[in-house]
Structure formats: structure tokens, C-alpha cells
Amino acid sequence: MATIDYSQKIPNNVDLKSDKRLQRALEAWQPNYLDWWREAGPTDFNENEVFLRTAISVDKDGWAHFGHVAMPDYRWGIFLTPQDKQRTIGFGDCLGDDAWQQVPGEHRNALRRIIVTQADTEPASVEQQRLLGHTAPSLYDMRNLFQVNVEEGRHLWAMVYILHSYFGRDGREEAEELLDRRSGNADHPRILGTFNEPCRDWLSFFCFTMFTDRDGKFQLLSLAESGFDPLARSCRFMLTEEAHHMFVGQTGLGRVIQRTCELMKEYPDRDVRELGAIPLDIIQRYINYWNSSSNDLFGGEISSNASNFFASGLKGRAYEDKLDVDHAAKNEFYTMDVWENGSLSQQEVPLRNAMNEVLRDGYVEDNIKGVEYWNKICAKNDIDFRFELPHRRFNRKIGMYSEGFFAHDGTPLDEATWNQKSADWLPSDEDRKYVESLMVRCTERGKIAGWIAPPPKGINGQPFDYEYVRF
């Protein structure tokens, strides 16, 4: 087999050319990755050229390049933010020590687990979204979908690079298995539950990018603080891309809401269903579903893993280095509503054990801003409807609140009341069928499906009617 110059094929700033061991590993992995993409990615669109952003450097001003490319030829690069030689560990028991440039032996397994769990979500979302291209409401949206997909693919690369470079044989095996598991597969599902939920329609896609990718953002923020420097640097760069995914979610939902509001305003006496739009209460139920499912991704409220990861300097708080707090967080407490024996009571929990909850706090705050943005759209259109973010206790499958039943606003309920009321809060089969019935492909240049408003502007200075995907 002729040697491929991967340093040419893979844009990177990690001096791939001189790292023989890494080259060898990536040579073995790259073909399997492409096989995976062809099999489990947006398969039916591999021939089409898509107007994609490709990361080409870590320069703040010119990090990305835009141009038409067929997705399998996308140049999945490996970028780490530049090393700060003075960097020290910013939290936990090793606070102030030099950041680790190699994996410390004692943390090897925990770090590998953290990295694999994060990495597993990247290909999972591509798999979840693989058929959405067929029902894209516009070329613009289709392009955004594929942009998200290829960047999730790049994030997988970024994590695989770490596994290959720092975890030896185990790391290579884990990297193989990342391509082996499949979202929703009965035999080898993805690690986390939410990433096995099907994403069948675009309303779900927007919710996913809004809420589930935002969990990703917070996980990356906490790993960007890691004492293991290559991981921190890798995650920092991933965050620059992740922002676009949430933009897709927040504005996507905003445009769906905008369209419904416009029609409600224009035809106040008619059911928007007759007009082919999505009623606001269905949107609210989708929000409820995806938000609660994504809340689960942060893990248990009181967690010894979270405590260990923080104490050992593996996983910090979001923006740890900017926070004006005691970074050791050793003798501090966090007050939370603890669900015990069927009732809630405020309790003081050691802060380190509450790190999942601390991270979730930031997440909830972010989401509230998103909801406000959508409510402004309603207000601007004089529609008297207010979206509400479900309470973090609502509809949980993981953590202590999964042991009880809670209303949309977090009030404890008995099981009977929950069974009676949950249909008001969660999408019904009928809702899903209706939303799916609207999912019809619209890929004529400049056209958009009737259930969503066009964006105010296009990508990278291009107009909305630009040929974002070539057929």
C-alpha cells in the first residue's frame, strides 16, 4: 500500500508529519472512518457538493475556509489551540501544578472513560440525523445540517487523535469501537441514552442542536479546563465550531416560531395546521422533550464521579479560570433540592459532589436566554404566547429526580397525576405524525418549506438563494 501523506490530507497544527506513531495509527483508522461515514452518515448526499466551512488553522481571524466540497472529501483536520507553556492546573487537589502534557498513570482510565464518552456523542449525532437531508426545508438548512454533521465528524477526529496519541493500544481499540457502536442499534448502542433517540424530523433536529449540542458545549467547557493539556486545548478549539450548531438550533426554532406567528397574525381565526405550520404548543412539547432528555446528559445531581473528576483535575467547571471562586472547592457546599422519601428538602451537598449540578446551572441559564429570544419573536408578532423552559426536575430518566414525578414547573406529583398530565407536556404520537407530515424536501434555490420562515441572511455573506448544495 502506498503511503498516503496524511499531513497533506489532514489539516493540522500538531506536526503530524513528524509523529510516526500517530501517522501509523491514523492510517489504520482513517479508512474505517470513511467507511463509517459512507455507511452511517448522510449517505445519500455523498456525491453532492456542499458549501462547507473547513477549519484550516487556529487563527482567530482566519480559522475557517468556505467552499463547495463533497462531504467524503471534507478535510477533517486536527487542531489544538496553541500551547501555553506556563499553564497550570486550575482546580482540584493539584491546583497550581504544571498542566500535564502526558496522561498521568493514575488518571489514565478515568480520562479515557471521559474522552470516550465525549467522543461517542459526536458520531452518534451524525447517525441520528442521517436521513434528515431528504426532508430539508431549504438548501440553506440542508447545508447547515451537513455543516453540523461534518463538524461532529471532526470532533470525533479530535478525540480520536487524543486517544491515539496518548492512550496506546487501549486508545486505538477505543477508537475502533467508536466506529463500531451505532445510535439506536439494539446490539451496540451509543453510550448515552439521548444519543440513541431517533431524530426523525427537523423540529427535533433544531431542538437537538439547541439543547443536546448545548450539553456538548458545557461538557467541552468543563473539559477545556482539564489539567490534561492536550485535551483542554482540543476542546477549546472544538468550542469555536460548536457555537454554530447551537446557532442552527436556536435560530431554526426561532424561524419555525416566526412562521407560525406570522400565519396566526394573518389568519387569526384559523388553525395554523390548516395552513401547514406547526402550532406553538407542539413546539413547546418538543422543547420539553428534548430539554429534559438533554438535562439527563449532565448525570446525577450528587455524584462521586463528578467529585473524583474535579478533585483529580480532570474536569473543571465551565469558565473555571475566569471564575472568582475558590478553585479547590474543597470545603464548600452547594444547596440543592434533594428528593428523598417522596419529598423535596433543601440540603447542603459537598460542592465537589455537586459539580454536575453546577454545570447544569450554567446550561439552564443559557437555555433561558434562548427561550427569551423565542418569546421576543412571539411578542414582535403580537402573539400572546410565552414559551417556558421545563424545570430541571421534569421528565428525568437519570439522577435523583428520575425517582419521582414532577410537573413542567418542577412541582412534585403523584404517579396518577403525572400519567394524566404528561400528555399535555410531551409530544403525542399525533403531534409527531403531524410534524412528520410536514417534512417534505424543498431544495429549489431560494425556496423554503411552508412551516418555517427564511433566515434573515445567508452563510458567509452569501444570499439565501445561494446554491448551498449542488445537485
Place this chain on the structure above:
Amino acid sequence: MTATATPPASDCIDFQTHPDQYRHWKLAVDGDLAKLTMGVQPDGGQRPGYELKLNSYDLGVDIELADAIQRIRFEHPEVRCVVLTGALDRVFCAGANINMLSSSAHGFKVNFCKFTNETRLYIEDASENSNVSFLAALNGTASGGGYELALACDKILLVDDRSSAVSFPEVPLLGVLPGTGGLTRISDKRKIRRDLTDVFSTVAEGIKGKRAVQWNLVDRIAPLSKWDKAVDEMAREMAAEKETCDSKGLPLERVELERDDEGLRGKYVSLKLGPELRTASVSIQLPKQSGPLDADAALAEGCSWWIFQLFRELDQVLLDLRLNRPDIGLVNLRVIGDVEVAMSLDDFLATSKNWFVREVRNFIKRVLKRTDNTAKSFYAVADEGTGFAGTFLELALACDRIYLLNDPETPVRMGISQANTGVFPMANGISRLQTRFLGEPERVDKILAASGVLEAESADEMGLATFAPDEIDWDDELRLATEERASFSPDALTGMESNLRFAGPETMETKIFGRLSAWQNWIFQRPNAVGEHGALKCYGTPERPEFDFKRT
């Protein structure tokens, strides 16, 4: 006078339960297959202060498991394969609950481990002797005690979902050992190479999928979509290797023991505290007549068949002594009754091919072993009216010392029967007589040749008595021995006794109770585990362990 504080009845642990009362297990029997499904109730802990998450267990959970295994043997002789599996998604069992362990007193931890070890050995005993095999169907990750439970089964099937693993996280995460036979079974039972066991025991997340099969940590893997079928197939294969049995089982009734300030009272066995400090006496009253000598009649008497009921009562008394009477250090044991009655069932017990008699025989064996493994000093007191003979001589031989009254005025008799030939082997695989006379095997033959009733004088000559004083010295001898024993360090005694009781060959069982438990109990006392910054204490808290890195 009551020398020792008695815990109020409500604080005493009850070791008896019934499938109708199970909180954590479900037992379902379907033809010759039984399924035991573990679904631990998080809020169902035996005492407050910990939550049994992820199918982690405490003593209450294990009492149910022990009950289920016992019931399968007696109530369902038709069952040829038992499938152990979990009711949770992606988790089979996370092992013993860490918060329970770290908040338990040392003595409780030790006895908890001992009980769970016995339960796992009962699984293996059933496989070996009861025409039933066990399949661990690991529907998710089995870590620590969860994997150890699987190791006690004949075969292990692990789900291959690319994330479920078997693991021993004790050393890397908790600073202790897998204390329920795990280290012994991966080396001595599954015979895995020592370097691989070394790696396996230090990787917290464990080994999964194909590699778990390659390393022989599990026997097979099966994908999720074919899981139920794979479990069923494997269970049927295993069942087919056992004989069919169409006998009807015997419902196990609760053993009724009366509890009061003085102790416990059953029909045959009673426990009385005092009179001396830290001392109790266990009296076993034999019936006047030997009762039925054929299997059908025995089965018809069922739980009231005297020998069965007697040993069931003794089993409960031993457990009560262990966990509810920590202050008791010395037990004086008497078997009261006629030696002829004591030996009357022995040939029948030893030779019957009937399933019920076989089960009773194996049960007696287990109770005798439980005596061997109880951390109290035992004196067999053979004075007037006692009948340590045959099966009941085994009880005397299980004691640390035998005091035999040798006085022509008050004849005391003992007796030798087939029960002493190895029908009730010890953990070391040989009989109590063989163990006692390890250096004089010919003496064992001589004793067995003297089969029948023995007068005190000849019993003493044969070496069956530790001391054989006459009437004049008897009370004094016994009083001194009792007072002296009660004054020694209880720790030293426990250590001394468990070293002296098991002479002879090593088996997996002796290694578990000797080597593994001793090391574990040592670690359980060390600052690196239980000190202020010990790993066990720090687990689940914001603190990370700090070790004293000096090797001992």
C-alpha cells in the same frame, strides 16, 4: 444474672425470609429452569444512611439470595438450571454498597463478607451436589461483588453491547479487595493467568466483549438483540447436562425460635446467654426416638423431620450469635440425649439416594461448616446426659476443645458412625477426624473401626477429648477454662482459631476464608482504607484518598 447486654428483638437481624417478602429479588420457576432476577430497591437498605443504587447490595439483599438458593434446592428439585440475571438496564450488579461498608463497624463488615461468601459457596455447593447448575446472565456491567457473584456460577454469559464489562474496581477505586472470593475464583476456579488477573484487578472499568472471553473472564458473549434467546439456549444446554427429576419439592417453613432476654429457644436448639461474662451456651436436645428411616416418611415429616429442623435451628442460632451477639466470645456446646438416637440416622443419611435426604445431608454439612467459620471460641461440653455421637460428634469436632467427663459414677458416652467418615467434609475437603489427626492417619482408621458407642475412657484414649477430668475436677476445670478464654484478646483468639481449625489441604474455600478474608480484614483496618483520608472513607466524598506509600 445476664452477663451480656442483649439487643432488643427489634434490632436483631432476621435471617429468614420468603419469596413473598423479597424486596430485591424475583424467583420464577418454569419447568426445569429457574430465574433469579436482581432488582435491588434503592430505598430498601437494611438500615438508614445509604441508598442501594445500581443493584448494589447489603446484607438484606444477600439474605434473600441465600433464601432463594436454599428454596430452589428444597422446594424445586425439578430445577436443573438457575439463571441469575439483573432487572436494571445496562447494569447487572455493582457489588456491595460502598456507603454501607464505609459506615459499618468492622465486626459487621467482616460478618457481612462472611455471610455473602457462604452464600456464594452455597451456589457452588448446589452445583456440585444438587443436580442443578447456575448461569450468570450478565445483562449489563458486573462490577466488584457483582462479578464475584457471577464467578460463583458455573457459567457466565455477558451481553455484548460494546460497553458492558466485568470488573474489579476495588483496588484502583476503593483501596480494598474484591472480598467475596473474586481474586480466588479468577485464579483457582477459572484458572486465568496471573499476569492477566493482575491487569484485570487494577483496571477499574474492567474488560468487556471478546477480550473478556479470550481471557476466560466469561464463557460467552451475546448481542443485545439475541440476548433472551442466548440466555435461554445456554440455560437449556446446562440443564440438559443434569438428570431430570420429577419429585415434588418441600415448602420450607419458617424456623420458629423464641427470643427473650436470656437468648433463643427452639424445639431442639437453644441459646442461653451467660452465666459467665461474654459466654453463652448452646444446648441441642435430641429427640427420644430416632423417627423414620425411609425417605418417603422423612419427606412426609418435611420441615419437622427432627434432624432437619434441629440443624435449621442451629443455623439460625449461629447467625444470631455472629451478627446479633458481638459481645459473646465463648460458646459452650452440649448435645443432650441418647447416643443411639444421635447416630440412628447416620447410615441412612450417608447412603440414601433420595433427593430430599441428599439435600438434608448437604444442609447439615453447611451448618457444620458455618460452625467452623464462626468467630467465637467453641467448647464441646460432654458431661452427664450428653450424646456427642456420629453426626453430633462432628459438632464436637468442630469445636476448639472437647471437655469430656470421665467418671465411673456418671457414665458419659460418645459414638462413631459413618457420619464421621467424610460425609460432612470440612472446607479443606477432608473429614473432621482426618483434620484432627493429620499426623496420624492410622488413628483415624482405628477410630472408624471402633464404630459404635464409646465409653468416655476409650473416647479419651482415642484422642477425642481435649481434657477428660473426673467429677471432682470437672467444675473447676471448666470454670477456669471459661474464665481464661473470656479474658484473652478477642482478635488474637479469632486469628488463632481460624489458623488452627483448618489444618491440612488448601482448597478454594479455605483460601477464601483464610487468605482472602484475612487480607481483606487487615486492609479494612488500615488507614489507607479506613483512615480519615483512606480510600474507602473518601469514596463518594469530595476528598481524594491520601496513602501512606510504605509497603509493609
